[in-house]
Amino acid sequence: MNDSKDITSPGYEIPPELRHQVTITTLERIYNWGRANSLWPMMFGLACCAIEMIATAASRYDLARFGMEVMRPSPRQSDVLIISGTVTKKMVPQIVRLYNQMAEPRYVIAMGACASGGGPFKEGYNVVSGIDKFIPVDVYIPGCPPTPQALLNGLIALQKKIERQSLRDLPWYQKGPSEPIPVPVLGPDLMDPRKYALIREVTHRQTPQESQGENAHE
Amino acid sequence: MSEIIPKIAQIPDLSALFPDKVHQDTRLGYQGYIVEREHLLEVVRLLRDEYGYDYLSSVTGVDYLPEGKMEVVYHLYKTLGGPALVLKVQTPREDARVPSLVPLYRGAEFQEREAWDLLGIRFEGHPDLRRILMWEGFAGFPLRKDWREPYFEEEAKPYKSRWPEGFVFRAEDRNPFGDNVQYPPGFDPESWTPEDDEAIYRALKRVEDQDDLHAETLVVNLGPQHPSTHGVFRMVVSLVEETILDLKPVMGYLHRNHEKIGERNTFLQNMPFTDRLDYICSMSNNFGYALAVEKLMGIKPPERAEYIRVMMAELTRFLNHIFAIGFLLNDLGAYFTPALYAIEERELILDIFEAVSGSRMMCNYFRFGGVARDVSDDILEKVRRLVNDRLPRKVDEMDEFLTKNEIVRERCEGVGILTAEQAIANSASGPVLRASGVPYDVRRADPYSIYDRLEFDVAVRYHGDIYDRYLIRLDEMRQSLRILQQVLRDIPEGPIMSGKPQYQVRVPPGEAYGRVEGPKGELGFYVVSNGKPNPWRYHVRAPSFINLTSLVDMARGNKVADVVAILGSIDIVLGEVDR
Numbered sequence: 001m002n003d004s005k006d007i008t009s010p011g012y013e014i015p016p017e018l019r020h021q022v023t024i025t026t027l028e029r030i031y032n033w034g035r036a037n038s039l040w041p042m043m044f045g046l047a048c049c050a051i052e053m054i055a056t057a058a059s060r061y062d063l064a065r066f067g068m069e070v071m072r073p074s075p076r077q078s079d080v081l082i083i084s085g086t087v088t089k090k091m092v093p094q095i096v097r098l099y100n101q102m103a104e105p106r107y108v109i110a111m112g113a114c115a116s117g118g119g120p121f122k123e124g125y126n127v128v129s130g131i132d133k134f135i136p137v138d139v140y141i142p143g144c145p146p147t148p149q150a151l152l153n154g155l156i157a158l159q160k161k162i163e164r165q166s167l168r169d170l171p172w173y174q175k176g177p178s179e180p181i182p183v184p185v186l187g188p189d190l191m192d193p194r195k196y197a198l199i200r201e202v203t204h205r206q207t208p209q210e211s212q213g214e215n216a217h218e
Numbered sequence: 219m220s221e222i223i224p225k226i227a228q229i230p231d232l233s234a235l236f237p238d239k240v241h242q243d244t245r246l247g248y249q250g251y252i253v254e255r256e257h258l259l260e261v262v263r264l265l266r267d268e269y270g271y272d273y274l275s276s277v278t279g280v281d282y283l284p285e286g287k288m289e290v291v292y293h294l295y296k297t298l299g300g301p302a303l304v305l306k307v308q309t310p311r312e313d314a315r316v317p318s319l320v321p322l323y324r325g326a327e328f329q330e331r332e333a334w335d336l337l338g339i340r341f342e343g344h345p346d347l348r349r350i351l352m353w354e355g356f357a358g359f360p361l362r363k364d365w366r367e368p369y370f371e372e373e374a375k376p377y378k379s380r381w382p383e384g385f386v387f388r389a390e391d392r393n394p395f396g397d398n399v400q401y402p403p404g405f406d407p408e409s410w411t412p413e414d415d416e417a418i419y420r421a422l423k424r425v426e427d428q429d430d431l432h433a434e435t436l437v438v439n440l441g442p443q444h445p446s447t448h449g450v451f452r453m454v455v456s457l458v459e460e461t462i463l464d465l466k467p468v469m470g471y472l473h474r475n476h477e478k479i480g481e482r483n484t485f486l487q488n489m490p491f492t493d494r495l496d497y498i499c500s501m502s503n504n505f506g507y508a509l510a511v512e513k514l515m516g517i518k519p520p521e522r523a524e525y526i527r528v529m530m531a532e533l534t535r536f537l538n539h540i541f542a543i544g545f546l547l548n549d550l551g552a553y554f555t556p557a558l559y560a561i562e563e564r565e566l567i568l569d570i571f572e573a574v575s576g577s578r579m580m581c582n583y584f585r586f587g588g589v590a591r592d593v594s595d596d597i598l599e600k601v602r603r604l605v606n607d608r609l610p611r612k613v614d615e616m617d618e619f620l621t622k623n624e625i626v627r628e629r630c631e632g633v634g635i636l637t638a639e640q641a642i643a644n645s646a647s648g649p650v651l652r653a654s655g656v657p658y659d660v661r662r663a664d665p666y667s668i669y670d671r672l673e674f675d676v677a678v679r680y681h682g683d684i685y686d687r688y689l690i691r692l693d694e695m696r697q698s699l700r701i702l703q704q705v706l707r708d709i710p711e712g713p714i715m716s717g718k719p720q721y722q723v724r725v726p727p728g729e730a731y732g733r734v735e736g737p738k739g740e741l742g743f744y745v746v747s748n749g750k751p752n753p754w755r756y757h758v759r760a761p762s763f764i765n766l767t768s769l770v771d772m773a774r775g776n777k778v779a780d781v782v783a784i785l786g787s788i789d790i791v792l793g794e795v796d797r
Contacts, residue, residue, distance in 0.1 A: 044443055046450055046472065047449070047472055047474075047494075047497065047792065047793055048494055048497035048579065048580070050449065051497060051498060051579065052578075052579065054557075054561070055561060055564075055565070058557070058558055058561040058562070058565075059561070059562060060561070060562070060565050073443075073444070073445035075443075085472070086472060086474050088470075088471060088472060088473055088474065089398075090352070090353055090470050090471050090473065091442065091450055091471040091472070094442055094443060094450075094471075098443060118398070120490070120491065120494070121474040121475065121479065122369065122389065122398075123367060123370075123389065123479060123482075124367065124474055124475030124478065124479055125360050125367040125368065125398075125475055126351075126352065126360075126470075126473045126474065127398060127474060127475065128398065129389070129390060129397065129398050133397060144580065145497075145579060145580070147578065185407075185410070186353045186355065186356075186412060186413075187355065187401070187405075187407060187412070188355065188356065188357035188401055188402055188405060188410075189356070189357065189368070189399040189400055189401055190398075190399055191399075191407050192397075195395065195397075196407045196408065198395060199395065199401060199405070199407050200406055200407060200408075202394045202395060202401075203401050203402070203403055203404055203405040203406070206403040206404070
């Protein structure tokens with residue numbers, strides 16, 4: 001991450017007498033370097049993984065070493081959304097809303113097995129099989145829960161990713177506002193507005209006899 | 219002795235008292251009495267008022283699909299101590315109705331709502347019967363045995379796809395929606411109007427608008443994303459100016475379907491899931507579940523295993539309490555510094571857990587009839603050093619820094635009061651109950667494992683405010699250290715497992731309720747077996763969930779700024795509240 005050699009080598013020769021006083025770099029590199037080293041995660045805990053996130057922020061593992069100690073409870077002030085735990089259907093509308101409220105550029109880390117793909121609770125009726133069904137994820141961290149070291153590794157992986165990004169093709173530096181992600185609706189089950197056509201198609205094909213979603217609906 | 223034993227010291231013979239209303243449960247492996255549902259209130263009122271069964275520990279439903287019956291199971295205790303009195307009420311499945319016990323025990327409120335939500339049992343006379351873990355409008359009652367989740371594969375594990383053929387597929391690929399959802403046939407999403415939160419707001423108490431006072435009620439939502447709700451918990455409060463008039467906790471944002479998954483799992487497969495209930499104290503959760511299943515199986519772990527279990531449970535209590543105190547201070551505004559001190563000690567205990575079980579948080583360490591691995595001498599030595607030297611110092615340090623701190627006293631003393639009567643009626647347990655002046659501790663009242671041999675005091679405080687709930691955690695940490703010192707002194711050599719370790723245990727048919735004094739309160743597991751490798755019913759009596767019943771009583775009349783500290787003093791963990 002703090003690879004100063006990378007930042008200060010713009011690709012052409014700096015005169016030797018200026019080398020220790022002037023640094024020449026590209027806008028992209030200095031900008032990404034700044035962004036990558038001041039990532040503010042959102043103070044947002046979902047489940048077990050949140051406890052390990054707290055442990056990571058505490059003195060033993062010390063997130064502050066990487067410029068990420070400023071946890072912000074408000075989505076407006078944070079850069080990284082760490083999905084730290086099981087995403088349930090009841091919670092996912094709020095998570096999508098939080099994501100929409102974050103200022104760009106914004107990043108998402110799926111911490112742990114549940115956030116990445118449902119984890120041990122995948123078959124549960126109230127569990128979403130991974131947050132990437134709804135919002136784009138930048139880094140997945142395996143583990144149940146991931147150890148603080150694993151979380152640090154994930155955050156460093158995110159920093160590396162940011163340093164490689166180009167301002168030219170990042171969506172949030174283009175003209176015009178970006179579209180918010182449609183917030184899912186809680187119906188008889190979780191409904192994704194992007195999938196209404198599919199839902200109608202399948203439910204109209206099913207007759208009460210052959211449906212496997214059988215029994216007592218109130 | 220010719221003296222008449224007072225009724226409160228008797229264990230009543232209900233079938234003699236109510237000959238045609240109550241009869242003994244004679245099914246093999248079952249205990250307690252079956253009460254006719256029309257007479258439930260009458261019977262329970264007598265038990266509460268005359269026989270001293272003032273504490274309703276657990277209410278849950280069981281779906282006996284083959285018999286076409288629903289059963290509601292009540293576990294009643296005396297706060298004076300002693301074993302449970304188990305009552306059952308049966309009702310037909312199609313029209314499941316049972317009288318509500320909320321008029322007698324307010325502690326039944328959330329548990330009855332849960333049984334309505336998940337099993338569709340209607341409790342007549344319940345003041346606010348809404349769904350609690352799922353949302354209003356969710357189709358079906360998920361814990362009914364004939365209800366199938368969208369990713370349904372088979373009735374019971376191990377699934378054929380995994381074993382013995384071992385052909386694994388992605389559940390998404392089998393579902394027509396490619397996702398974990400299902401809808402009623404013919405359902406049109408465009409025609410759906412979301413229920414929103416109108417039902418919650420309707421249930422809130424408000425002040426009628428009065429012309430002379432301009433009394434207006436303001437409704438404020440705290441959570442589910444809020445830095446001080448300890449996870450995804452939501453409170454809806456109605457305020458008059460800044461004073462709390464009414465409060466409704468809203469939960470279910472972390473409802474991970476422990477019970478449905480648990481009923482598909484084999485008995486042993488549930489053990490790692492219990493870790494994730496109260497994810498700060500996985501060892502105590504293991505303990506409760508192991509006790510319940512061991513009761514059913516009729517086995518006892520060997521001596522050394524009992525000592526190791528108690529050692530782990532008490533270390534867990536210590537780390538939970540120090541963590542709770544750290545985060546209570548967080549909620550009071552001392553952002554993160556006290557918590558850092560707490561986490562430092564917690565890490566040292568986690569190191570021990572990692573050494574014995576291989577995982578920091580999710581230990582999965584207990585087995586039926588023992589523990590998974592032995593504790594080596596050098597780990598014991600480490601624990602000894604911690605318990606005899608470092609941890610007592612750290613408790614004193616906390617005490618010194620915080621107890622006399624003026625801000626702590628100013629904000630905690632006399633705030634969030636819960637009286638002893640309210641605490642008992644609300645089925646509060648653990649530090650919340652004991653800080654209100656009720657010296658009830660399962661380790662003493664109904665001893666399990668080796669607690670009857672250990673010397674310790676049941677900590678009790680009498681004011682029932684935040685300050686006492688803080689102090690009692692300090693007291694309990696000291697008592698835990700005292701227990702640990704005895705355990706480390708007396709731990710014998712020997713096997714750690716009765717019989718040989720098994721992946722598939724044989725559990726005879728019957729029911730069992732195993733409860734332990736977890737760090738947050740009474741943690742109970744109600745398990746029904748029908749002789750198959752999977753439990754027929756697996757229910758968790760979660761202390762944080764039921765302690766939240768008291769939140770309204772504590773918060774009413776206080777300022778809205780204090781509700782954060784009050785919630786912090788109950789010490790909830792959302793994994794356990796929502797399960």
